[in-house]
Amino acid sequence: AYYEKVGFRGVEEKRSLEILLKDNPLDVEKLSTFSQRFPLPSMYRIHVWKVLLGILPPHTDSHALVSRYRAEQFEDVSSALTAMRFVNAATPPTELYLRMYQLEIQQLPRRSELRSPVGGDEHFLAVARAMEEIVDDPVDCYWMIKCFVNQFNHKFGDSIPHLPKSLEHFLSQEDSGLLAHLKASGSLASLPYSLWFRRCFAGGLPESSLQRVWDKVISGSCKILVFVAVEILLSYKIMLMGINHPDGVFNFLSNMPQENTDAIVTKAIDLWHKYCGTPMHSV
Amino acid sequence: FLEDVKVQARGELHASESKYHTQRRIALALQAELLQLYSRLETEDSSTTASTSPAEGAV
Amino acid sequence: FLEDVKVQARGELHASESKYHTQRRIALALQAELLQLYSRLETEDSSTTASTSPAEGAV
Structure with a gap:
């Protein structure tokens, strides 16, 4: 049954993606739609991103x-930073990427x-560390971090402040009891919103789960972040109902167990499709 | 089809322009760093002069 | 006509690449200057240290 449900469908999906990738020029719209509807096969993920x-x-x-x-630009920036002694051979790649981005x-x-990283820097570094797990080649990795961060801020910058409200709304639909508890204990106001909605769960989910969430973010949805958050809350409901202090809730969710994250993401994607519909472009 | 050729050319031009703009930013950053270093050198030079001049005066 | 568009596109790309290479040479020259300054600063720093240490030794 599992094979039928996931395996067979997976083969079909992979085939249709391969057809899309043979187009020249590529139809970016169709690739986005595909990525909104289906998980990207890992062998094509980086290319599609x-x-x-x-x-x-x-x-x-x-x-x-x-x-x-792209490779020349990477080389130009990194060698200039070396000449300026901002970085050297011992600098961790993620810090190099941060300085490169700042220079650009x-x-x-x-x-x-030079200060230890603050605020926005920390978000960038979290995304960088996660991307580093997903992408091996440094040039690709830097470009993907940079463009991910830019695209996210540019496309969704105005929506981000509204995501906590949206979370409250969908949680009230799914489990009003849990919402009431979070409100009553004062936890709702101090959920780890930065981790969820600024870092897109970088550092909060293991890379195998994270990349399925980022498939959706990169192909055009920031709403998915809300549903992942909802499913995390629902999954740990029993635990959360037992914590009455906002700090306790924050700490638990900031360092949540890394076990069931694949299932959480699968449920989140289903929930997202349920509320926001499945993009219906033919693929 | 013509449109296609134009879009393709634009894609390549964008990537080249991006390299160029980044080079400009690199030059600016290098200039800022040089400026800082020169002023540091001047401060050091003048402090060296300041510390040696009393000795010279004594001679 | 298509050929025309292609030639024009190639011309624009060349121009952009040429701008890029010029900027790149500028940046490389600045980097060379930076390298020199760093080594000059280091020499001065070490000579400052060298000239003060005998005095300290005398005390």
Whole structure:
């Protein structure tokens, strides 16, 4: 039954994605729709993400040239930072990526004032650490972090502040008792919203689960983040009902067990489709 | 089809322009760093002069 | 006509790449200057240390 449900469907899906990837130029719209509806097969994930994030253009004839340009840009920035002694051979890659990003957006701090990372830096580093788990090649990794962060802020920057309200709404639909408890204990106001809605669960979910959530974020939905949060709350309901202090709730959710995360993400995607519909473009 | 060729060219041009703009930012960052270093050198030079001049005066 | 568009696109890409390479040379020159300054600063720092240490030794 499992094979029929997941395996067979998976083969069909993979075949239709392969057909999409043979298009030249690639139909970015259709690739987004596919990625909204189905999990990406892991062998194609990075390629599809690069197209959806605009790292590779739709025309496959241009991929070799553009990849070369991307690699040159990476090399230019990283060697300049080395010359400026912002980084050296011992610098962890994620910190290198942070400094590269800061240089590119003209927000590189003075070297004399190099501080330990703060606020937005920490979000960037969390995303970088997670991306590093998913992407081996440093050039690809940097570009994906940079474009993920840029696209997320650009597309969803205005929506992020509303996501906690949205979470409250859907939780009231799914489990009003749990919502009432979270409200009464004062926990609702201090859930780990930054981890959930700024870092997109980077550092909160293991990479195998995280990449299925990011499939949806990269292909155009930030709502999925709300449903993942709802499912996390529902999964740990019994535990949460027993904690009466907001700090306790925050700490538990910030370091939640990493066991059932695949199931949580699967349920979250189902819930998201239930409330927001399945994108119906033919694939 | 013509549109297609244009879109493809635009994709390549964008990637090239992105490299160029980043190079400009690199140059700016390098200049800022150089400026800082030069002013540090000047401060050190003048403090060296300051510390040696009393000795010279004594001679 | 299509050929025309392609030639134009190639021309634009060349121009952009040429701008890029010029900026790159500028950045490399700045980096070389930076390297020199760093080594000058280090020499001065070490000579400062060298000149003060005998005095300390005398005390």
